[in-house]
Amino acid sequence: MSDTIRFEGVSRFYGDVLGVNRVDLELEPGIIGLVGPNGAGKSTLMNLITGLVRPSRGKVTVRGVAPDDTETFYRRIGYCTQYDGFPLGMTGRRLLVSLLRVHGFESEPANELANAALERVGMTAAADRSVDAYGKGMRQRIKLAQAICHEPQVLVLDEPLNGLDPQARAEVTEIFRERGAAGAHVLISSHILQEVDAISDRVVFLDNGYLIAEGDAPGIKGELKQYPMQVFVRSEQAPGIASRLFDLGQVTEVRLHDDGAGLFARTRDADGFFLAFNKLAIAEGWKIDSTGTADETVEAIYNYLVVDGAGGP
Amino acid sequence: MEPMPTALVAPRTLRFRQALAVVVVELRKILGGKRILTVCLLASLPVVVVFLVAIEAPRLDGEAQRYFGNIYSVVVLGATVFFGCALVFTHLFRGEILRRSLHFYLLAPVRREVLTVAKYVAGLLAVYALFGGVTVLVHPMFMGIVGAGLSVTGMLHYLGITLLGCTAYGAVFLLFGTVFRNPILPVAGLLGWEALSFFLPSAIRVASVSYHLKSLLPVPGPIGQTFGWLAEAPTAASAVLSLLILSVVAVGLACYLVRRMEIRYTDD
Numbered sequence: 001m002s003d004t005i006r007f008e009g010v011s012r013f014y015g016d017v018l019g020v021n022r023v024d025l026e027l028e029p030g031i032i033g034l035v036g037p038n039g040a041g042k043s044t045l046m047n048l049i050t051g052l053v054r055p056s057r058g059k060v061t062v063r064g065v066a067p068d069d070t071e072t073f074y075r076r077i078g079y080c081t082q083y084d085g086f087p088l089g090m091t092g093r094r095l096l097v098s099l100l101r102v103h104g105f106e107s108e109p110a111n112e113l114a115n116a117a118l119e120r121v122g123m124t125a126a127a128d129r130s131v132d133a134y135g136k137g138m139r140q141r142i143k144l145a146q147a148i149c150h151e152p153q154v155l156v157l158d159e160p161l162n163g164l165d166p167q168a169r170a171e172v173t174e175i176f177r178e179r180g181a182a183g184a185h186v187l188i189s190s191h192i193l194q195e196v197d198a199i200s201d202r203v204v205f206l207d208n209g210y211l212i213a214e215g216d217a218p219g220i221k222g223e224l225k226q227y228p229m230q231v232f233v234r235s236e237q238a239p240g241i242a243s244r245l246f247d248l249g250q251v252t253e254v255r256l257h258d259d260g261a262g263l264f265a266r267t268r269d270a271d272g273f274f275l276a277f278n279k280l281a282i283a284e285g286w287k288i289d290s291t292g293t294a295d296e297t298v299e300a301i302y303n304y305l306v307v308d309g310a311g312g313p
Numbered sequence: 314m315e316p317m318p319t320a321l322v323a324p325r326t327l328r329f330r331q332a333l334a335v336v337v338v339e340l341r342k343i344l345g346g347k348r349i350l351t352v353c354l355l356a357s358l359p360v361v362v363v364f365l366v367a368i369e370a371p372r373l374d375g376e377a378q379r380y381f382g383n384i385y386s387v388v389v390l391g392a393t394v395f396f397g398c399a400l401v402f403t404h405l406f407r408g409e410i411l412r413r414s415l416h417f418y419l420l421a422p423v424r425r426e427v428l429t430v431a432k433y434v435a436g437l438l439a440v441y442a443l444f445g446g447v448t449v450l451v452h453p454m455f456m457g458i459v460g461a462g463l464s465v466t467g468m469l470h471y472l473g474i475t476l477l478g479c480t481a482y483g484a485v486f487l488l489f490g491t492v493f494r495n496p497i498l499p500v501a502g503l504l505g506w507e508a509l510s511f512f513l514p515s516a517i518r519v520a521s522v523s524y525h526l527k528s529l530l531p532v533p534g535p536i537g538q539t540f541g542w543l544a545e546a547p548t549a550a551s552a553v554l555s556l557l558i559l560s561v562v563a564v565g566l567a568c569y570l571v572r573r574m575e576i577r578y579t580d581d
Contacts (some may be wrong), residue, residue, distance in 0.1 A: 014577070052576040054415060071324070074422035083578060085413025087338070089345040095417075101334035102421045104327045146417070 002064040004028055005049060005154065005185055010058035012044055018209040019044035021059070025204070025211060027187070031180040033200030034189040035302055040206040042189040043082060046156050047186065050079045062154055062185075065281055075103070078152035080143045080160050086131040093118065093127040096149050104151055108180055117149035122171060136163035144172060154185040173199055193302055205302065224282045229270045233277075234262045234289040241286055248276045331423045332431040339405070339435030346408075349401050355397045355444045359388045363451040367458035377379055377461030380453065382532040385471055389451070390526055394478040395504065401440055402486035403496040405432045406418045408570065413578045425572040433487050433564055440479045448475040467531065474529050481522045481556040484563035522559070525552040 007127045007244045009037075012019035020041040034042050047053040048060050059066070065073045075274025086095060096114035105113065121141040126134070126270040131142060147155060157176070163170050176199055180186045190196050205213040235241055236310065238256055242263045245251045250273045253266040267273040270293060281288055322330070343349060363384055371378065409415035418428055453469040455461075485503065489496040510521035518524045528546035545554065 032520070047576065050420065052419060054575060070424055071327075071422050074420055077420065079416075081416055083413045083416060083576075085578075086413045087409070087417060088342045088412065098334065098338045099417060099421060102331055102338065102418065102423055104331050104334075106330070111361060122555050 002061070003183075004063070005187075006059075006061045007048070008017060008059045008061075010048060010055045010060055012048060012053060013056045019053075020048070020209045020211075021140075023211045025214060026309070027185060027202075027204075029183050030201040031176055031178075031186045031188065031194035031199055033203040034206065035193065035203055036206035036211075037210070041209040042206055043158055044209075045204075045206065046079070046081075046158050046187065046189060048195050049154070050077050050156050052079075052081075054274060064072050075150070076153045078147035078150065078155045080140075080147040080155075080157045082158040084139060086142075090131050092123055092131055092134070092138075092145070095131055095142065096145060099146060100149060105150075113151075114145075117145040118149065120175060121145045122168065137165060137168060140164055141168065141172075144175070148175065150180070152184070154281075155179050155187070155267070157188045158187070158191055159190055160188060161192060161195060169195070198303050229267055230294040231265050231267060231270060231273060231291065232294045233263060233291050235286060236261055236289075238263045239284050241281075244280065244284070245277075248280065250276065315524055328424065328427050332427050332434070333423075334429035335418075335423070335428055336435045336438070339432050340439060343401060343435060343439045348404060352397050352400050352440075352443060354395045355400075355451035356447045359384070359393055359451045360454070361453045362388045364458070367455045377456060377459050378467065379532045380459070381455050382530050383453070385448075385451075385474075386527055386530060389444070389448060389475060390478055390523065391473075391507075393447065394440075394475060395482060397444060397505070398436075398440055398479055399486050399496075399500045399575065401436045402433070402483045403490040403500065405436055405490055406574075407488060407490040407494075407496060408576065415574075416576045419574070419576060425574070426568040429487075429568045429571045430564065431490075433483065433567075435477060436483055436487070441476055444475050444479055445472055448472045448522035470531055474526055477529070477553065477556050478526050479523070480560050481526075483523065484547050484567075488563040488567045488570075490576070491567045519547070522556065525556050528552045557572060 005025075006023040009021045010023045010025075011021045018041075023045070034045065036042050038096070044053065046215050048055060049062060051060075051070075054067070062075055065076065067073050087098075089097065093114055095248065096117060097110050099290065100110035100113055115124070117241065118124045118232065123138065123141050123145060126138055131139070134142065142159070144160060147157065154177075160172060160176075164172060171196070176186045176188065180201065188199065189195065202214065202216050224247050233241060238261055242254045242256055244263075245263075245265055250267045250269045251265050252268065253262045257263060262300075277291070280286075282313070361383075366380070366384060396489075406415065411420070419425075421428075448471050450466060452471050453463050456463055456467070486496070486500065489499045489503075493499050507521055507523045510518050510524060525547065529552050531548055
C-alpha cells in the first residue's frame, strides 16, 4: 500500500474561479509546509486532500485510499480547519467524545482518547466549558485536539498557529514534530514563513492556484539556476570590500549592513563567488569575521518565487 | 502506527454504533437548541385549541369524532406537524452549514448515508415524542370534555396518522434542507400545494402528503364534507404505502446529495 499523498493532474474550479490547476504532486510522510499568498490555493489543496471538496479534474489519493471510501479514508485523516464554527451546545470534552463516538469508538476508549488529546493541547482545565465561550487560542487548541484525538496518519493543519501565544506555539509545534517523527504526514499551511521554515522537512509553494515548487529549501534553491542568492560578509572593512566586489563578475548587487560592519551581495553563482572572493581577500589582506548564504530560507525563496513573481506558471 | 480499534469491528456493528452516536448528538442539539421553543409552542397549539373548542361546544354525542377530526386535520396536521417538521428537519443539515460546523461530521469515518439516516431518525424521535405525545393528550381530552367517552382505538388511530405525517413531512423537509440554501421558499411552496391540491384532479392530488394523510382520518375531513366530489380517497393501505414510499425516496435522495456534498461555507 502506498504511503504517499498523490495528486494526479488535479484541477479544481469554483465556477469560473480557479482553486488549483494541474497539480501533480507526491508527498512522502514528514512535515510539509504549504506556502503561498492569500488566494494561492492552499486551503483548496487541503480541502482536496481531506475530501471536503472534490477535484474538477484528476485524482487525489491519500496513502492509497480515495476520499469516496469514507470509512477507511477518514480514519487516517485529521484536519484542523480554518473554519471557526462548532456544533451547537458542546463543551470541549463533549465535542471530542461525541466525534470519537461517531468514529465508532465505544464510550471508554472515546473518553480515554479525548482526555489524552485534551491534555496534549493543554485544554484539560477548560474542557468542560462551552466551546462557544472559548477565546481564539482555545478554539484553535480544541480544533487541534479534534484533529489529533483519533491518532490519524495524516494531519492537515490550516493556519494552526493562529491565535496561539508563544508558549502554546512551541507546545503545538512539538506535537507536529512528534507526529512527523512517528511516520505521519503533517501538512501545515501558515503565513508565518519563519515558523514553516523551522518546522518543515519540505515545502510546497503555491501561487495563483499553481504549484510552483516543491521540496526542501536548499533543494528548491539548487533547482533554481537563475536564483540570485544573497550572501553575507562580516568584516570591519566592509565598505572597502563592497567597493571591490563588482570586480569579481558574479555579483549583481551589493548592500552595506546598517552597522557598517558587514555587507550583503547578490550572486547567481554562490560557489564561484566564494572561490573568487577568498582569493581576493587573501590578496588584499582583508580581515573577514564570517561569510555565508543569507537566504536559503523558505521566506527568501517565497519572496523570490511569489513576491518577485519568478515562479509564475 | 497501530490500527485504531474501530478498524477491527465488523462493518455492520460499526455502522450501527456510529448511527447511534449521531442520533444521540443530534437529539441533544435538537432538544437543546432555541428552535425547540418554537416547536414546543407549535405542539401546545392543539392543546389550547382543542380545550377552547371543547369547553365552548355543546354535548356533541355522535358528532364528537367529526368535530375532533376537523380540528385534528387543520390544527395538528396542517399547523403543528407541518411547521414543526419544517423547523426540525430543514435545519438538520442547513443549520450545521450556517454554523459552519458540518465539516466535523464529514471528516468522520462514517458513510454519508449512515449520517443522513441517523440525523433523520433523530429528528423523527424528537417530533414523534412531541407531536405523538400531543395527539395522545388531546384526543382523550376532547372526548372527555365533550362527554363522548374515551376511545383507545380512536386515539391510536390518530397517533398513527401523526407519526406517519411526521415521517413523510420529515423526509421531504430533510431533502429541502440538503437541496436549498434557503428552505423557507420551498416550504412555503409546499404549504400552498398542500392547501390547494384538494381542488385539483385526483391524478395530481396524489402528489400531496396531506391528501394521503387526511384520507386516513376516521371521518372525512372538512374539505370532503363541503365538497363531496373532491373527497375521493385512496384506500388506507395505498395511502400508507404511498407515504412510506415518498419518505424512502426523499431520504434516499437526501443521502445521494449528502454523499456528493462539499464544504464551501463561503457560498452559503
